[in-house]
Amino acid sequence: MESYSFVIVGGGIAGVSCAEGLAFLRPDKQVLLLTASPVIKAVTNIVHLTKTLCEFDVKELRAEIFADLHQTVSVIQDTVTSINTEEHIVSTSGGKCIAYEKICICTGGSPKLIAEENPFVLGIRDTESVKAFETRIKDARRIIVVGNGGIATELVHEIEGVEIIWAIKDKHISATYIDPGAAEFFQTRLLKTKERMTSQTSSAVKRLKYTVSGSSDLKDRPRGAALGPDWHATFSIHGIHANMTKVTVEYETEVKEISYKAELKDSSNESWPVYVHLTNGKVYGCDFIVSATGVIPNNSVLTTNDKLILADDGGIKVNWKMETSIPDIFAAGDVCTASWEQAAHWFQMRLWTQARQMGMYAAKSMVASLSGETVLQDFCFELFSHVTRFFGYKVVLLGLYNGQTLDGQYEVLLRVTKGVEYIKLVMKDGKMQGAVLIGETDLEEMCENLILNQLDLSAYGEDLLNPDIDIEDYFD
């Protein structure tokens, strides 16, 4: 039987970061990366914006190319079906049994759909799912997007040539990331006017796009890793209309029923393949529905083990060393749920930054566990930080950016320049707890420092955001 010191299951960012970390830390040990898809995701072109905040590109590599880059890493494309945790043996659907000393589960997540098995409900996760979406949208007149998080926000902004009904549970758009004020700031970009489309073309700032190498023979691949930055730029997501793009937001509503006929009249007089009945009483016919309603961790490789402890969200519970409840089994990325006592300004969100940090840290922890050394928790778990792009703007989120865990006991300092920047500082007892920085504010480093060092800023009051005072000089 083949045997490895370290086995990793999953070739997404968490698994690949873990494999790279292990290869670096223990070049004397053999590492096996077992992954269901023939391409793996590697992080490249890392740009550090601050101590905890970085931007990077995600590169798709064929498994054999990744293995060639790392002498001690082997990659096998196969699906893990079960793990014998007593014997330390992992079994695959291809009939392999492989022995391990330490194993890390990095199997990611799958879209949590509002209706499983409904052919009109699509989720977006990997290259295959976007290809399915691309095929469907090119003939679509109207689609319904359900959900108010990352995917819905990106899609509604990027899709052209189709009517979009965006059904959200909240009172404002993009509620997973921003507050009502920032939602208002984005409002002009949301309305897909001709003017907006022109300005978008000229102002779009894109990071490097990744390419899908050798995609033609990947048709039948099993579920792949989650997409990378600017994933939408690699696909054509344009509906049937040449010029018309219209967005209607249905606030504070959910999908009650999906049917193939409408009892109530749909507002258009057209006929549609499918109708969505909302809890606010409205009925919309559409060509299909995008369910951008979160992810479910892929925990099945371990669920038959009665020692496994899962969190309420289905994630595999891990402690601060990324250890699961089963000896010698670690987990990282979207599949796990951080179940340690967390630092005051950090919380888990299923993002690629955290997938990378967790994967790298799991490698450290596995190495320490093998050699009986102690490990200290990584600094990255001190502060939540995320940089992304919504509606064409750079968006930086730091710490308790939405007042998370503060029970409404905080103040907000705000500076808004319409169409340029939106800055929100979350303050408690004169100390900064979190920040939302939209636009090119150049304030991320200062805010990061002030959240981490908890300096009492009461003396500065609102001057903290006075554009006439170069406050950065005080705090960098």
Ligand SMILES: Cc1cc2nc3c(=O)[nH]c(=O)nc-3n(C[C@H](O)[C@H](O)[C@H](O)COP(=O)(O)OP(=O)(O)OC[C@H]3O[C@@H](n4cnc5c(N)ncnc54)[C@H](O)[C@@H]3O)c2cc1C
């Ligand atoms: C459309 C989209 C846009 C996103 N945009 C952003 C963004 O802008 N910023 C951001 O920070 N995050 C973003 N995310 C989230 C981010 O992509 C994920 O949090 C991150 O990639 C998770 O990485 P992972 O390695 O944990 O899991 P995945 O990338 O899901 O990788 C899981 C891997 O495990 C393999 N696997 C699964 N089951 C098995 C098995 N049984 N045996 C063997 N292999 C298996 C899969 O093939 C895959 O290779 C986005 C996600 C999506 C879907």
Ligand SMILES: NC(=O)C1=CN([C@@H]2O[C@H](COP(=O)(O)OP(=O)(O)OC[C@H]3O[C@@H](n4cnc5c(N)ncnc54)[C@H](OP(=O)(O)O)[C@@H]3O)[C@@H](O)[C@H]2O)C=CC1
């Ligand atoms: N730029 C970025 O940072 C991006 C990040 N991502 C990441 O990719 C993953 C998948 O994205 P996404 O699917 O958008 O997930 P998110 O977790 O970002 O958002 C899910 C949204 O769907 C809502 N929701 C959940 N269930 C229902 C339901 N039954 N009916 C209506 N609404 C519902 C949630 O509301 P509630 O929270 O109230 O339950 C939330 O608004 C996430 O981990 C996300 O963080 C994706 C794209 C871009």
